[in-house]
Amino acid sequence: MLSIKNLQVKLEDEDKQILKGVDLEVEAGTVHAIMGPNGSGKSTLSYVLSGKDGYEVTGGSAMLEGVDLLDMEPEERAASGLFLAFQYPVEIPGVGNMTFLRTAVNAQRKARGEDEMSAAEFLKVVREKAKDLKIDAEMLKRPVNVGFSGGEKKRNEILQMAMLEPKMCILDETDSGLDVDAMKLVADGVNALRSEGRGFLVITHYQRLLDHIKPDVVHIMANGRIIKSGGPELALEVENNGYADILAEVV
Numbered sequence: 001m002l003s004i005k006n007l008q009v010k011l012e013d014e015d016k017q018i019l020k021g022v023d024l025e026v027e028a029g030t031v032h033a034i035m036g037p038n039g040s041g042k043s044t045l046s047y048v049l050s051g052k053d054g055y056e057v058t059g060g061s062a063m064l065e066g067v068d069l070l071d072m073e074p075e076e077r078a079a080s081g082l083f084l085a086f087q088y089p090v091e092i093p094g095v096g097n098m099t100f101l102r103t104a105v106n107a108q109r110k111a112r113g114e115d116e117m118s119a120a121e122f123l124k125v126v127r128e129k130a131k132d133l134k135i136d137a138e139m140l141k142r143p144v145n146v147g148f149s150g151g152e153k154k155r156n157e158i159l160q161m162a163m164l165e166p167k168m169c170i171l172d173e174t175d176s177g178l179d180v181d182a183m184k185l186v187a188d189g190v191n192a193l194r195s196e197g198r199g200f201l202v203i204t205h206y207q208r209l210l211d212h213i214k215p216d217v218v219h220i221m222a223n224g225r226i227i228k229s230g231g232p233e234l235a236l237e238v239e240n241n242g243y244a245d246i247l248a249e250v251v
């Protein structure tokens, strides 16, 4: 589904190489987790895939279902089924959460040549999904993320994901800032979306999220590369021993 080959990325304005040849294949129906020391390039990978400005791809490729992602505008990538839940969700003053969600859902439907969701249908679906994430009616009316707590922002990202039903979901440290109960809610929201046709890339520092969202594959990223891949036991190894042994293996 998501096929990344030898992806190399530098900062646009500086001579600083951040990704130094990332190889990653996320098959439909699977959950891949990426862990790694601070500053290893995990967020940069998610930003580059989603089309954030400020980065220059200097080599390699990233394809979603055989289509070149790197050639597309960010909104085209989203319409083709890519979704990124941000590590730091942005506040959008003046834009109601509900309006934002409905506009996003319908813009993507339009881009795919589908009919827009009616107001009544949208309301029904958004209320159901918001309830599952314990997002109340008042939060749906407020401007997007404005004044939301850290955990509320993260749950709101999952609500967006649930509404957009993307094919490839990238979650960048969605667990940071969540209390124990909210982490369970978020994990339930992700697990409810797991399906044969959908892939997940979950960036996290902690094994505890992976207790709830069971990954098929765990990758360790360091210094702009994926240096080791394995099963869920790799996350446990990191939790117990840190990164020193794994880093030493590849030097």
Ligand SMILES: Nc1ncnc2c1ncn2[C@@H]1O[C@H](COP(=O)(O)OP(=O)(O)OP(=O)(O)O)[C@@H](O)[C@H]1O
Pocket: 011, 018, 036, 037, 038, 039, 040, 041, 042, 043, 044, 045, 054
């Ligand atoms: N716009 C930028 N300007 C300067 N340095 C940058 C910029 N974007 C990324 N970097 C650098 O690139 C490296 C990788 O950053 P990135 O945020 O991708 O790491 P990360 O693995 O997600 O880290 P963390 O686990 O701390 O979130 C870091 O050294 C960071 O300082």
